[in-house]
Amino acid sequence: MLPTEFAPAFPETVLGLGICLVLLVDLYLPARWRDVTYLLALVTLAATAMAVSDIGLSGTTLALGGSFVADPLASFLKLFVLAALATVFVYSRAYLQDSTYNKGEYYLLGLFAALGILVMISGASLLTLYLGLEMQALALYAMVAFNRDSPVAAEAAMKYFVLGAIASGCLLYGISLLYGVTGTVQLAEIAQALRAGGADDAVTLVAVAFVVVGIAFKFGAVPFHMWVPDVYEGAPVSVTLLVGTVPKVGAFALALRVLVEGLGETGVTWEPMLGVLAVLSLGIGNIVAIVQTNLRRMLAYSTIAHVGFILLGFAAGSREGIEAALFYTIVYVIMAAGAFGIVILLGRQGDDADELDDLRGLSQRSPWFALVMLLLMVSMIGVPPLAGFYAKWWVLAALLDAGQLWLAIAGVLFSVVGAFYYLRVVKLMYFDSPAGEAPLRQGAALRLTLSVNGLLVLALGVFPEGLIELCARALG
């Protein structure tokens, strides 16, 4: 059927064909049949997931001229991305149905972003990694500007686009220097060339610095975080939900492939850099989040803080640290999806209800979803027995094992600071009286998925062994 050379990239091929199908079908559908596009997008994701599980968690194959790698980590991350994106689509549909811009292109661009992320996850050469990154970024730029009638969205998209282009430029400059030093863009060969010598060469150091800047921007780490709050607040909620979840897995894959697999030899250089970025992110993220009155802006700064923790895992510079970073990324995406799902649930037609005050008295309006939000917030603080606790605990344990005592102390201190604004959400929900009696958004799919999402945080906290083992196996 396919040339054997393309066999490891079968999931990407399926997704690519699915994108073409969705594009053509959506073109001829009247607006009232938008749900067909939605269902087709979900079917595409499911078919891609089946193609991934066909490859499974076994063995490492380098294909397509050494630019594509299919390994256990790739399969694991791809399945997670596809599942997370399906969840995002379910939440978004409830939101888009009530909005004035319920276009099929939302799902189409979402699928494009997924294709980019899948390519990044399997990227074994800097060229494909960069192309995947650009595909994901381009889809997200367009999605942020989706609501053309909103000047705030236009401003957010403009900032995101300009800063993103600069970051891509930094990354490309680093890549070109690396190519100059090693004479290849393939990560395995770069690692080999650096082992043979030149790892502490002046040019290599500059190249590593530029690559780190590019990666830090994609993560949204301080001081490259300027776009995060504006994009989270300005974009339509459905897009914020997408930007805040799946791309973080892509950023993790990018960091892992480039820094650990390609530039592992220069770890002495980039580990302290990531350590600084991590502490800054933890500090600025947690402290600035306290003064926010908008729920989405608060979640944006909380994202920055969580990114700090993920980077701490990398900064530990050990196998355990990277496993912890992987676990943290997965748990973070689950928590963020749930939190933005609650924002969508609170909103109604023409009113996003994304101020913190809109959460007042949620426990009286809907005891169940107040409990779900409680689980998510408490998990973000890192209280046992929720998933967020194990994520933080594992990162800190890895740091202590690696002898990075000060980084661990910074992580703990800023987590305590961060507890304040998460607990304020809980206080608003449980101890304040509701401001209005507006009903929550209906929709069985939204409510069911959101409930499962909340319970997953609890389940992963009570039984973390399965995911921990999976993370270790994927990287092992």
Place this chain on the structure above:
Amino acid sequence: MAGTLFFYTLSAVLIASALGVITARNPVHAVLFLVLSFVTSSVLWLLLEAEFLAVVLVLVYVGAVMVLFLFVVMMLDVNVAQLREGFTRYAWLGAVVAAVLAAELLAIVWWKPDGLPMAATTTPRPADYSNTEMLGTALYTEHLFAFELAAFLLLLAIVAAIVLTMRRRPGLKAQDVSRQVAVRREDRVRLVQMKAEHDT
């Protein structure tokens, strides 16, 4: 020796025109500087015996992309004065960042004991060597995956551009083809009887 001299002259022109792009007050001049820098870099590629790439750069970038750029710049009538309003307010910040970056780069280049390794000189290829063929072979075998990805990236760019620009809004001057086709003679043509005028 002549090649080296040629290289440095071209590089100087390239850097000067690149500076021109970002300093020119008139956007049309900036675009023309960009054209100059593209032409110079294509000559640099000729020096490296990459004839095909050099020709394509001129054809695609200078011939097509920059002409489009010029059209857009002329049609948009960008108000440069308005764009420059915040310039002096933020200039110091930009200068600080640029100075720090430059200092770091210089520090690494100069203060490193071993310095920067020089790139090896390229050996000239025989006359019957076709770099177009080599490029095609590399593109469609080794880099096939990246090539396909680039195709999808372009498709995405088309979709994104259409999503962001095609929408109903008041005052839109788009054609409605079905109304154009359905128009009748009576709607558009009015026959007027006029008295013939006489020369007096």
